Amino acid sequence: MRDVAVVSFAQSKSVRRETDMNEVEMLMPVVHDAVARSGIPKGQIGFTVSGSSDYLAGGPFSFVSALDAVGAWPPIVESHVEMDGAFALYEAWVKIQTGEADSALVYAFGKSSLGDVAEILTLQLDPYITAPLWPDAVSLAALQARAFLDASGKSERDLAAVAARSRRDAKKNPNAQLAGDWTVEKILAEPYLVAPLRKHDCPPISDGAAAIVLAAGDVARRACRKPAWIRGIDHRIEPHGLGLRDLARSRSTAEAGERAGVGKGAVDVAELHAPFTHQELILRDALRLDDKVAVNPSGGALAANPVMVAGLVRIGEAASRIMEGDARRAVAHATSGPCLQQNLVCVLEGDR
Amino acid sequence: MAKVVKSIETPLSLEYTHTAGRAPTRFLRGIAAGRILGQRCPECRKVYVPPRGSCPRCGVATEEEVEVTGKGTVTTFCIVRIPSDALSVDPPFTCAHVLLDGADIPFFALIQECPFDQVRMGMRVEAVWAPPAERRPTFESIRYFRPTGEPDVVVKAEGRE
Numbered sequence: 001m002r003d004v005a006v007v008s009f010a011q012s013k014s015v016r017r018e019t020d021m022n023e024v025e026m027l028m029p030v031v032h033d034a035v036a037r038s039g040i041p042k043g044q045i046g047f048t049v050s051g052s053s054d055y056l057a058g059g060p061f062s063f064v065s066a067l068d069a070v071g072a073w074p075p076i077v078e079s080h081v082e083m084d085g086a087f088a089l090y091e092a093w094v095k096i097q098t099g100e101a102d103s104a105l106v107y108a109f110g111k112s113s114l115g116d117v118a119e120i121l122t123l124q125l126d127p128y129i130t131a132p133l134w135p136d137a138v139s140l141a142a143l144q145a146r147a148f149l150d151a152s153g154k155s156e157r158d159l160a161a162v163a164a165r166s167r168r169d170a171k172k173n174p175n176a177q178l179a180g181d182w183t184v185e186k187i188l189a190e191p192y193l194v195a196p197l198r199k200h201d202c203p204p205i206s207d208g209a210a211a212i213v214l215a216a217g218d219v220a221r222r223a224c225r226k227p228a229w230i231r232g233i234d235h236r237i238e239p240h241g242l243g244l245r246d247l248a249r250s251r252s253t254a255e256a257g258e259r260a261g262v263g264k265g266a267v268d269v270a271e272l273h274a275p276f277t278h279q280e281l282i283l284r285d286a287l288r289l290d291d292k293v294a295v296n297p298s299g300g301a302l303a304a305n306p307v308m309v310a311g312l313v314r315i316g317e318a319a320s321r322i323m324e325g326d327a328r329r330a331v332a333h334a335t336s337g338p339c340l341q342q343n344l345v346c347v348l349e350g351d352r
Numbered sequence: 353m354a355k356v357v358k359s360i361e362t363p364l365s366l367e368y369t370h371t372a373g374r375a376p377t378r379f380l381r382g383i384a385a386g387r388i389l390g391q392r393c394p395e396c397r398k399v400y401v402p403p404r405g406s407c408p409r410c411g412v413a414t415e416e417e418v419e420v421t422g423k424g425t426v427t428t429f430c431i432v433r434i435p436s437d438a439l440s441v442d443p444p445f446t447c448a449h450v451l452l453d454g455a456d457i458p459f460f461a462l463i464q465e466c467p468f469d470q471v472r473m474g475m476r477v478e479a480v481w482a483p484p485a486e487r488r489p490t491f492e493s494i495r496y497f498r499p500t501g502e503p504d505v506v507v508k509a510e511g512r513e
Contacts, residue, residue: 022373025405028413042411058368068404071411115368123364132362 046101170299
Protein backbone atom coordinates (compact mmCIF):
# COMPACT_ATOMS: atom_id res chain seq x y z
CA MET A 1 0.00 0.00 0.00
CA ARG A 2 1.16 3.51 -0.80
CA ASP A 3 1.20 6.14 1.95
CA VAL A 4 -1.50 8.66 1.02
CA ALA A 5 -2.33 11.79 2.99
CA VAL A 6 -4.71 14.69 3.11
CA VAL A 7 -2.40 17.65 2.46
CA SER A 8 -4.89 20.51 2.25
CA PHE A 9 -8.52 21.27 2.97
CA ALA A 10 -10.76 24.22 2.18
CA GLN A 11 -14.45 24.84 2.69
CA SER A 12 -16.98 27.60 2.20
CA LYS A 13 -18.98 28.98 5.06
CA SER A 14 -22.28 27.11 5.16
CA VAL A 15 -25.29 29.36 4.67
CA ARG A 16 -29.03 28.77 4.75
CA ARG A 17 -29.50 30.09 1.25
CA GLU A 18 -26.81 31.29 -1.15
CA THR A 19 -28.81 33.60 -3.42
CA ASP A 20 -25.87 35.49 -4.91
CA MET A 21 -23.52 32.86 -6.31
CA ASN A 22 -24.35 29.86 -8.50
CA GLU A 23 -22.67 26.50 -7.85
CA VAL A 24 -19.59 27.27 -9.95
CA GLU A 25 -19.07 30.66 -8.34
CA MET A 26 -19.53 29.12 -4.88
CA LEU A 27 -17.13 26.24 -5.58
CA MET A 28 -14.32 28.03 -7.41
CA PRO A 29 -12.70 29.92 -4.49
CA VAL A 30 -12.81 26.73 -2.40
CA VAL A 31 -11.06 24.67 -5.09
CA HIS A 32 -8.48 27.40 -5.64
CA ASP A 33 -7.85 27.64 -1.91
CA ALA A 34 -7.29 23.88 -1.48
CA VAL A 35 -4.98 23.68 -4.50
CA ALA A 36 -3.01 26.77 -3.45
CA ARG A 37 -2.54 25.46 0.09
CA SER A 38 -1.18 22.18 -1.27
CA GLY A 39 1.45 24.06 -3.24
CA ILE A 40 1.04 21.48 -6.03
CA PRO A 41 0.70 23.28 -9.39
CA LYS A 42 -2.80 22.66 -10.74
CA GLY A 43 -1.49 21.07 -13.91
CA GLN A 44 0.46 18.48 -11.90
CA ILE A 45 -2.53 17.15 -9.96
CA GLY A 46 -3.03 13.68 -11.41
CA PHE A 47 -6.72 13.07 -10.79
CA THR A 48 -9.83 15.14 -10.15
CA VAL A 49 -13.03 13.70 -8.69
CA SER A 50 -16.18 15.27 -7.32
CA GLY A 51 -19.30 14.39 -5.36
CA SER A 52 -22.63 16.10 -6.00
CA SER A 53 -26.23 15.38 -6.96
CA ASP A 54 -28.30 16.56 -9.91
CA TYR A 55 -31.43 16.12 -7.76
CA LEU A 56 -30.14 18.86 -5.47
CA ALA A 57 -29.05 21.10 -8.33
CA GLY A 58 -32.34 20.54 -10.15
CA GLY A 59 -30.61 20.12 -13.49
CA PRO A 60 -28.84 17.45 -15.51
CA PHE A 61 -25.06 17.02 -15.54
CA SER A 62 -24.46 19.71 -12.95
CA PHE A 63 -21.13 18.06 -12.16
CA VAL A 64 -19.97 18.71 -15.73
CA SER A 65 -20.64 22.43 -15.53
CA ALA A 66 -18.96 22.44 -12.10
CA LEU A 67 -15.71 21.63 -13.91
CA ASP A 68 -15.76 25.26 -15.02
CA ALA A 69 -14.51 25.96 -11.50
CA VAL A 70 -11.51 23.71 -12.04
CA GLY A 71 -10.44 24.39 -15.62
CA ALA A 72 -10.37 21.22 -17.71
CA TRP A 73 -7.86 22.38 -20.31
CA PRO A 74 -5.54 20.78 -21.33
CA PRO A 75 -7.87 17.80 -20.77
CA ILE A 76 -7.70 16.32 -17.28
CA VAL A 77 -8.36 12.86 -15.82
CA GLU A 78 -11.67 13.34 -14.07
CA SER A 79 -14.45 11.37 -12.40
CA HIS A 80 -17.60 11.97 -10.41
CA VAL A 81 -19.75 10.15 -7.89
CA GLU A 82 -23.43 10.94 -7.33
CA MET A 83 -22.68 10.71 -3.61
CA ASP A 84 -21.14 12.72 -0.83
CA GLY A 85 -17.65 13.95 -1.63
CA ALA A 86 -16.22 11.57 1.00
CA PHE A 87 -16.96 8.70 -1.38
CA ALA A 88 -15.26 10.66 -4.17
CA LEU A 89 -12.24 10.85 -1.85
CA TYR A 90 -12.32 7.06 -1.57
CA GLU A 91 -12.15 6.81 -5.37
CA ALA A 92 -9.20 9.23 -5.39
CA TRP A 93 -7.44 7.14 -2.75
CA VAL A 94 -7.93 4.00 -4.88
CA LYS A 95 -6.66 5.85 -7.96
CA ILE A 96 -3.49 6.83 -6.09
CA GLN A 97 -3.09 3.27 -4.77
CA THR A 98 -3.10 1.95 -8.35
CA GLY A 99 -0.11 4.18 -9.09
CA GLU A 100 -1.96 6.04 -11.85
CA ALA A 101 -1.74 9.31 -9.91
CA ASP A 102 0.44 10.74 -7.14
CA SER A 103 -2.00 13.46 -6.18
CA ALA A 104 -5.71 14.16 -6.48
CA LEU A 105 -8.17 17.00 -6.10
CA VAL A 106 -11.47 16.00 -4.47
CA TYR A 107 -14.33 18.45 -4.22
CA ALA A 108 -18.01 18.51 -3.38
CA PHE A 109 -20.75 21.08 -3.67
CA GLY A 110 -24.38 21.19 -2.73
CA LYS A 111 -27.10 23.75 -2.55
CA SER A 112 -29.73 22.15 -0.36
CA SER A 113 -31.81 25.33 -0.51
CA LEU A 114 -32.92 25.18 -4.15
CA GLY A 115 -35.69 22.66 -3.59
CA ASP A 116 -37.31 20.87 -0.65
CA VAL A 117 -34.34 18.79 0.51
CA ALA A 118 -36.38 16.55 2.81
CA GLU A 119 -38.52 15.54 -0.20
CA ILE A 120 -35.57 15.29 -2.58
CA LEU A 121 -33.97 12.77 -0.21
CA THR A 122 -37.16 10.68 -0.43
CA LEU A 123 -36.14 9.79 -3.97
CA GLN A 124 -33.32 7.66 -2.57
CA LEU A 125 -35.92 5.16 -1.44
CA ASP A 126 -37.24 2.16 -3.33
CA PRO A 127 -39.42 3.69 -6.06
CA TYR A 128 -42.25 1.11 -6.01
CA ILE A 129 -43.24 0.62 -2.41
CA THR A 130 -41.71 3.31 -0.18
CA ALA A 131 -41.08 6.46 -2.23
CA PRO A 132 -44.71 6.78 -3.46
CA LEU A 133 -45.72 7.25 0.19
CA TRP A 134 -43.35 10.27 0.36
CA PRO A 135 -41.76 9.65 3.75
CA ASP A 136 -39.49 12.67 4.15
CA ALA A 137 -35.95 12.48 5.54
CA VAL A 138 -36.84 13.90 8.97
CA SER A 139 -39.69 11.42 9.46
CA LEU A 140 -37.43 8.50 8.56
CA ALA A 141 -34.79 9.77 10.98
CA ALA A 142 -37.47 9.97 13.68
CA LEU A 143 -38.43 6.36 12.95
CA GLN A 144 -34.79 5.41 13.50
CA ALA A 145 -34.50 7.59 16.62
CA ARG A 146 -37.48 5.83 18.21
CA ALA A 147 -36.00 2.41 17.45
CA PHE A 148 -32.66 3.54 18.90
CA LEU A 149 -34.13 4.99 22.11
CA ASP A 150 -36.13 1.83 22.66
CA ALA A 151 -33.22 -0.55 22.04
CA SER A 152 -30.50 1.42 23.86
CA GLY A 153 -32.31 2.69 26.92
CA LYS A 154 -31.08 6.17 26.10
CA SER A 155 -33.45 9.11 26.48
CA GLU A 156 -34.40 12.30 24.69
CA ARG A 157 -32.17 14.02 27.24
CA ASP A 158 -29.18 12.18 25.74
CA LEU A 159 -30.17 13.46 22.31
CA ALA A 160 -30.50 17.01 23.63
CA ALA A 161 -27.04 16.74 25.18
CA VAL A 162 -25.58 15.95 21.75
CA ALA A 163 -27.38 18.98 20.29
CA ALA A 164 -26.24 21.32 23.08
CA ARG A 165 -22.61 20.20 22.81
CA SER A 166 -22.63 20.50 18.99
CA ARG A 167 -24.12 24.00 19.07
CA ARG A 168 -21.56 25.08 21.69
CA ASP A 169 -18.57 23.59 19.83
CA ALA A 170 -19.75 25.21 16.59
CA LYS A 171 -19.11 28.63 18.16
CA LYS A 172 -15.40 28.04 17.47
CA ASN A 173 -16.07 27.06 13.83
CA PRO A 174 -16.22 30.12 11.56
CA ASN A 175 -17.83 28.05 8.79
CA ALA A 176 -20.70 26.78 10.93
CA GLN A 177 -24.23 27.91 10.30
CA LEU A 178 -25.84 27.11 13.65
CA ALA A 179 -23.93 27.86 16.84
CA GLY A 180 -24.78 29.09 20.28
CA ASP A 181 -25.51 28.24 23.88
CA TRP A 182 -28.52 26.04 24.48
CA THR A 183 -29.00 24.06 27.66
CA VAL A 184 -30.45 20.56 27.63
CA GLU A 185 -33.45 21.88 29.58
CA LYS A 186 -34.08 24.62 27.06
CA ILE A 187 -33.94 22.14 24.17
CA LEU A 188 -36.24 19.66 25.94
CA ALA A 189 -38.76 22.45 26.54
CA GLU A 190 -39.16 22.93 22.80
CA PRO A 191 -41.93 21.19 20.85
CA TYR A 192 -41.34 18.08 18.76
CA LEU A 193 -40.72 18.49 15.06
CA VAL A 194 -41.34 14.82 14.32
CA ALA A 195 -41.41 12.95 17.64
CA PRO A 196 -39.10 11.98 19.22
CA LEU A 197 -37.02 14.57 17.35
CA ARG A 198 -37.03 18.30 18.07
CA LYS A 199 -35.65 20.97 15.78
CA HIS A 200 -32.28 20.86 17.55
CA ASP A 201 -31.99 17.14 16.86
CA CYS A 202 -32.06 17.89 13.14
CA PRO A 203 -29.51 19.49 10.81
CA PRO A 204 -29.88 22.92 9.26
CA ILE A 205 -30.53 23.27 5.53
CA SER A 206 -27.21 24.41 4.12
CA ASP A 207 -25.51 25.52 0.93
CA GLY A 208 -21.78 24.94 0.75
CA ALA A 209 -18.72 23.48 -0.90
CA ALA A 210 -15.47 21.83 0.16
CA ALA A 211 -12.25 20.57 -1.41
CA ILE A 212 -9.37 18.33 -0.35
CA VAL A 213 -6.05 17.58 -2.00
CA LEU A 214 -4.61 14.09 -1.47
CA ALA A 215 -1.01 13.20 -2.22
CA ALA A 216 1.24 10.14 -1.93
CA GLY A 217 4.58 9.71 -0.17
CA ASP A 218 7.18 12.39 -0.88
CA VAL A 219 4.69 14.49 -2.85
CA ALA A 220 2.63 14.71 0.36
CA ARG A 221 5.70 15.53 2.47
CA ARG A 222 6.63 18.36 0.12
CA ALA A 223 3.05 19.65 0.03
CA CYS A 224 2.39 19.73 3.76
CA ARG A 225 4.46 20.09 6.93
CA LYS A 226 2.18 17.74 8.86
CA PRO A 227 0.33 15.51 6.37
CA ALA A 228 -2.71 13.64 7.70
CA TRP A 229 -1.89 10.11 6.57
CA ILE A 230 -4.81 7.87 5.67
CA ARG A 231 -3.94 4.71 7.64
CA GLY A 232 -7.20 2.96 6.85
CA ILE A 233 -10.31 3.64 4.82
CA ASP A 234 -13.29 1.40 4.13
CA HIS A 235 -16.96 1.66 3.31
CA ARG A 236 -19.82 -0.78 3.73
CA ILE A 237 -23.44 -0.76 2.65
CA GLU A 238 -26.59 -2.32 4.10
CA PRO A 239 -29.85 -3.34 2.39
CA HIS A 240 -31.95 -0.64 0.79
CA GLY A 241 -35.19 -1.68 2.46
CA LEU A 242 -35.52 0.07 5.82
CA GLY A 243 -37.30 -2.94 7.31
CA LEU A 244 -34.43 -5.25 6.40
CA ARG A 245 -31.91 -3.86 8.86
CA ASP A 246 -31.63 -2.99 12.53
CA LEU A 247 -32.12 0.78 12.51
CA ALA A 248 -30.94 1.04 16.12
CA ARG A 249 -27.43 -0.08 15.22
CA SER A 250 -25.04 0.51 12.37
CA ARG A 251 -23.38 -2.73 11.45
CA SER A 252 -21.90 -1.24 8.27
CA THR A 253 -20.15 1.46 10.31
CA ALA A 254 -18.85 -1.15 12.76
CA GLU A 255 -17.42 -3.28 9.95
CA ALA A 256 -15.95 -0.34 8.06
CA GLY A 257 -14.42 0.91 11.32
CA GLU A 258 -12.90 -2.48 12.04
CA ARG A 259 -11.40 -2.77 8.55
CA ALA A 260 -10.11 0.80 8.69
CA GLY A 261 -8.39 -0.03 11.98
CA VAL A 262 -10.14 2.40 14.31
CA GLY A 263 -9.38 0.21 17.34
CA LYS A 264 -5.65 -0.17 16.63
CA GLY A 265 -4.79 2.87 18.71
CA ALA A 266 -6.12 5.69 20.83
CA VAL A 267 -8.39 8.12 19.02
CA ASP A 268 -7.91 11.81 19.84
CA VAL A 269 -10.73 13.20 17.78
CA ALA A 270 -13.62 11.87 15.68
CA GLU A 271 -15.66 13.73 13.12
CA LEU A 272 -18.87 11.75 12.60
CA HIS A 273 -21.30 12.54 9.82
CA ALA A 274 -24.45 12.44 11.95
CA PRO A 275 -27.05 14.88 10.68
CA PHE A 276 -29.38 13.81 13.51
CA THR A 277 -28.46 13.65 17.20
CA HIS A 278 -29.36 9.98 17.71
CA GLN A 279 -27.15 9.04 14.76
CA GLU A 280 -24.07 10.33 16.61
CA LEU A 281 -24.86 7.96 19.47
CA ILE A 282 -25.40 5.03 17.06
CA LEU A 283 -22.09 5.80 15.36
CA ARG A 284 -20.17 6.16 18.65
CA ASP A 285 -21.38 2.71 19.63
CA ALA A 286 -20.53 1.20 16.26
CA LEU A 287 -17.00 2.63 16.34
CA ARG A 288 -16.57 1.88 20.07
CA LEU A 289 -15.48 5.43 20.83
CA ASP A 290 -15.24 6.10 24.55
CA ASP A 291 -15.97 9.38 26.33
CA LYS A 292 -12.33 10.48 26.08
CA VAL A 293 -12.69 10.98 22.31
CA ALA A 294 -13.55 14.53 21.26
CA VAL A 295 -16.50 13.98 18.92
CA ASN A 296 -17.36 16.62 16.32
CA PRO A 297 -15.41 19.57 17.76
CA SER A 298 -16.45 21.41 14.58
CA GLY A 299 -20.11 21.13 15.56
CA GLY A 300 -20.61 18.42 12.95
CA ALA A 301 -23.45 18.15 10.49
CA LEU A 302 -25.79 19.54 13.17
CA ALA A 303 -23.98 22.87 12.73
CA ALA A 304 -23.67 22.83 8.94
CA ASN A 305 -25.13 20.25 6.61
CA PRO A 306 -24.58 21.00 2.93
CA VAL A 307 -25.86 17.74 1.44
CA MET A 308 -23.16 15.91 -0.62
CA VAL A 309 -20.49 18.02 1.13
CA ALA A 310 -20.90 17.37 4.87
CA GLY A 311 -19.17 13.95 4.75
CA LEU A 312 -16.12 15.30 2.94
CA VAL A 313 -16.01 18.13 5.49
CA ARG A 314 -15.77 15.49 8.26
CA ILE A 315 -12.58 14.12 6.64
CA GLY A 316 -11.31 17.66 6.12
CA GLU A 317 -12.01 18.70 9.71
CA ALA A 318 -10.41 15.53 11.13
CA ALA A 319 -7.36 15.98 8.88
CA SER A 320 -7.10 19.64 9.88
CA ARG A 321 -6.79 18.67 13.54
CA ILE A 322 -3.71 16.63 12.55
CA MET A 323 -2.29 19.15 10.06
CA GLU A 324 -2.63 21.86 12.73
CA GLY A 325 -0.98 19.66 15.35
CA ASP A 326 -4.00 19.39 17.70
CA ALA A 327 -4.35 15.63 17.30
CA ARG A 328 -2.17 12.68 16.34
CA ARG A 329 -4.87 10.17 15.47
CA ALA A 330 -8.32 10.98 14.14
CA VAL A 331 -11.34 9.13 12.81
CA ALA A 332 -13.59 10.55 10.11
CA HIS A 333 -16.93 9.07 9.09
CA ALA A 334 -19.31 9.83 6.23
CA THR A 335 -22.74 8.46 5.49
CA SER A 336 -25.02 8.16 2.48
CA GLY A 337 -28.56 6.92 1.99
CA PRO A 338 -31.52 6.99 4.38
CA CYS A 339 -30.95 6.24 8.07
CA LEU A 340 -27.20 5.58 7.82
CA GLN A 341 -27.53 3.01 5.03
CA GLN A 342 -23.96 3.30 3.76
CA ASN A 343 -20.99 4.30 5.83
CA LEU A 344 -17.36 5.20 5.22
CA VAL A 345 -14.74 5.27 7.93
CA CYS A 346 -11.30 6.78 7.55
CA VAL A 347 -8.44 6.68 10.07
CA LEU A 348 -5.97 9.54 9.84
CA GLU A 349 -2.62 9.83 11.62
CA GLY A 350 0.14 12.39 11.87
CA ASP A 351 3.83 11.50 11.79
CA ARG A 352 5.12 10.28 15.10
CA MET B 353 -51.39 -17.39 -10.87
CA ALA B 354 -52.21 -13.77 -10.11
CA LYS B 355 -52.30 -11.40 -13.00
CA VAL B 356 -48.92 -9.71 -13.46
CA VAL B 357 -48.73 -6.03 -12.53
CA LYS B 358 -47.15 -4.47 -15.58
CA SER B 359 -46.95 -0.90 -14.43
CA ILE B 360 -47.77 1.44 -11.59
CA GLU B 361 -48.07 5.20 -11.62
CA THR B 362 -46.15 7.15 -9.01
CA PRO B 363 -46.52 10.86 -9.83
CA LEU B 364 -43.51 12.92 -8.87
CA SER B 365 -42.75 16.59 -9.08
CA LEU B 366 -40.09 18.71 -7.45
CA GLU B 367 -39.87 22.48 -7.50
CA TYR B 368 -36.63 24.42 -7.53
CA THR B 369 -35.68 28.06 -7.27
CA HIS B 370 -32.45 28.41 -9.19
CA THR B 371 -29.74 30.96 -8.56
CA ALA B 372 -28.46 32.52 -11.77
CA GLY B 373 -25.23 33.61 -10.10
CA ARG B 374 -23.32 36.88 -10.11
CA ALA B 375 -22.03 36.86 -13.70
CA PRO B 376 -25.24 35.57 -15.37
CA THR B 377 -27.19 38.15 -13.34
CA ARG B 378 -25.04 40.94 -14.82
CA PHE B 379 -25.73 39.53 -18.29
CA LEU B 380 -29.49 39.14 -17.76
CA ARG B 381 -29.84 42.63 -16.26
CA GLY B 382 -27.87 43.86 -19.27
CA ILE B 383 -30.15 42.40 -21.92
CA ALA B 384 -33.19 43.73 -20.05
CA ALA B 385 -31.58 47.14 -20.68
CA GLY B 386 -30.68 46.40 -24.30
CA ARG B 387 -26.98 45.77 -23.63
CA ILE B 388 -24.93 42.62 -24.16
CA LEU B 389 -22.34 42.17 -21.40
CA GLY B 390 -19.63 39.53 -21.49
CA GLN B 391 -16.63 38.85 -19.29
CA ARG B 392 -12.94 38.44 -20.14
CA CYS B 393 -10.68 35.72 -18.71
CA PRO B 394 -7.69 37.30 -16.95
CA GLU B 395 -5.41 34.45 -18.13
CA CYS B 396 -6.31 33.44 -21.68
CA ARG B 397 -8.08 36.77 -22.47
CA LYS B 398 -11.06 35.04 -24.06
CA VAL B 399 -14.35 36.92 -23.83
CA TYR B 400 -17.35 34.86 -22.78
CA VAL B 401 -20.84 35.90 -23.87
CA PRO B 402 -22.94 35.02 -21.98
CA PRO B 403 -20.58 34.90 -18.98
CA ARG B 404 -20.87 32.20 -16.31
CA GLY B 405 -18.40 33.71 -13.89
CA SER B 406 -15.49 31.46 -14.75
CA CYS B 407 -13.25 30.57 -17.65
CA PRO B 408 -13.84 26.86 -18.20
CA ARG B 409 -10.45 26.48 -19.85
CA CYS B 410 -8.41 28.14 -17.14
CA GLY B 411 -10.70 27.53 -14.16
CA VAL B 412 -10.37 31.10 -12.93
CA ALA B 413 -12.94 33.80 -12.19
CA THR B 414 -13.82 36.18 -15.00
CA GLU B 415 -14.44 39.64 -13.62
CA GLU B 416 -13.52 42.19 -16.28
CA GLU B 417 -16.77 43.18 -17.97
CA VAL B 418 -16.80 43.65 -21.73
CA GLU B 419 -19.74 45.10 -23.65
CA VAL B 420 -20.26 43.80 -27.15
CA THR B 421 -22.65 44.94 -29.86
CA GLY B 422 -25.45 42.83 -31.25
CA LYS B 423 -23.52 42.22 -34.49
CA GLY B 424 -21.86 38.93 -35.25
CA THR B 425 -21.13 36.12 -37.67
CA VAL B 426 -22.82 32.77 -38.22
CA THR B 427 -20.23 30.08 -37.44
CA THR B 428 -22.47 27.08 -38.06
CA PHE B 429 -26.17 26.46 -38.51
CA CYS B 430 -28.85 23.84 -39.02
CA ILE B 431 -32.29 23.85 -40.57
CA VAL B 432 -34.94 22.50 -38.25
CA ARG B 433 -37.91 20.74 -39.85
CA ILE B 434 -39.44 19.51 -36.60
CA PRO B 435 -42.05 21.75 -34.95
CA SER B 436 -40.98 23.09 -31.57
CA ASP B 437 -43.40 23.84 -28.76
CA ALA B 438 -40.79 26.04 -27.15
CA LEU B 439 -40.28 28.34 -30.14
CA SER B 440 -42.87 30.58 -31.76
CA VAL B 441 -41.72 29.82 -35.30
CA ASP B 442 -42.99 27.33 -37.88
CA PRO B 443 -40.60 24.88 -39.51
CA PRO B 444 -38.46 24.95 -41.46
CA PHE B 445 -36.44 27.49 -39.52
CA THR B 446 -32.75 28.11 -38.95
CA CYS B 447 -30.83 27.77 -35.70
CA ALA B 448 -27.29 29.02 -35.70
CA HIS B 449 -24.22 29.61 -33.62
CA VAL B 450 -23.56 33.34 -33.69
CA LEU B 451 -20.14 34.66 -32.72
CA LEU B 452 -20.66 38.24 -31.63
CA ASP B 453 -17.95 40.72 -32.60
CA GLY B 454 -15.52 40.89 -29.69
CA ALA B 455 -16.64 37.59 -28.15
CA ASP B 456 -14.71 34.31 -28.26
CA ILE B 457 -17.50 31.78 -27.92
CA PRO B 458 -20.59 31.65 -30.13
CA PHE B 459 -24.05 31.20 -28.73
CA PHE B 460 -27.23 29.59 -29.97
CA ALA B 461 -29.73 31.83 -31.79
CA LEU B 462 -32.60 31.85 -34.26
CA ILE B 463 -32.03 33.40 -37.68
CA GLN B 464 -35.04 35.13 -39.24
CA GLU B 465 -35.81 37.62 -42.03
CA CYS B 466 -33.81 35.38 -44.34
CA PRO B 467 -34.98 32.37 -46.43
CA PHE B 468 -33.65 29.33 -44.62
CA ASP B 469 -31.82 28.05 -47.71
CA GLN B 470 -29.80 31.26 -47.92
CA VAL B 471 -28.27 31.08 -44.43
CA ARG B 472 -24.56 30.30 -44.63
CA MET B 473 -21.43 30.13 -42.50
CA GLY B 474 -19.71 33.50 -42.46
CA MET B 475 -22.96 35.43 -42.91
CA ARG B 476 -23.07 38.69 -40.96
CA VAL B 477 -26.08 39.02 -38.66
CA GLU B 478 -27.41 41.40 -36.03
CA ALA B 479 -29.69 41.08 -33.03
CA VAL B 480 -33.33 42.10 -33.36
CA TRP B 481 -34.41 43.25 -29.93
CA ALA B 482 -37.84 43.16 -28.40
CA PRO B 483 -39.28 46.68 -28.00
CA PRO B 484 -37.75 48.33 -24.87
CA ALA B 485 -40.99 48.05 -22.89
CA GLU B 486 -41.05 44.26 -23.47
CA ARG B 487 -37.42 43.57 -22.54
CA ARG B 488 -36.96 41.35 -19.52
CA PRO B 489 -33.93 39.65 -17.95
CA THR B 490 -34.39 36.63 -20.28
CA PHE B 491 -32.94 35.55 -23.61
CA GLU B 492 -36.27 36.37 -25.23
CA SER B 493 -35.33 40.05 -25.06
CA ILE B 494 -33.35 39.25 -28.21
CA ARG B 495 -36.06 37.98 -30.55
CA TYR B 496 -33.71 36.62 -33.21
CA PHE B 497 -30.83 37.56 -35.51
CA ARG B 498 -31.20 38.82 -39.09
CA PRO B 499 -28.72 39.40 -41.94
CA THR B 500 -26.97 42.79 -41.96
CA GLY B 501 -26.18 42.64 -45.69
CA GLU B 502 -22.46 43.13 -45.00
CA PRO B 503 -20.05 40.96 -47.02
CA ASP B 504 -19.46 37.48 -45.60
CA VAL B 505 -16.37 36.92 -43.48
CA VAL B 506 -14.10 33.87 -43.19
CA VAL B 507 -15.30 31.84 -40.23
CA LYS B 508 -12.82 30.92 -37.56
CA ALA B 509 -13.78 27.36 -36.75
CA GLU B 510 -15.13 26.92 -33.23
CA GLY B 511 -12.65 25.73 -30.67
CA ARG B 512 -9.81 25.47 -33.18
CA GLU B 513 -6.47 26.36 -31.66
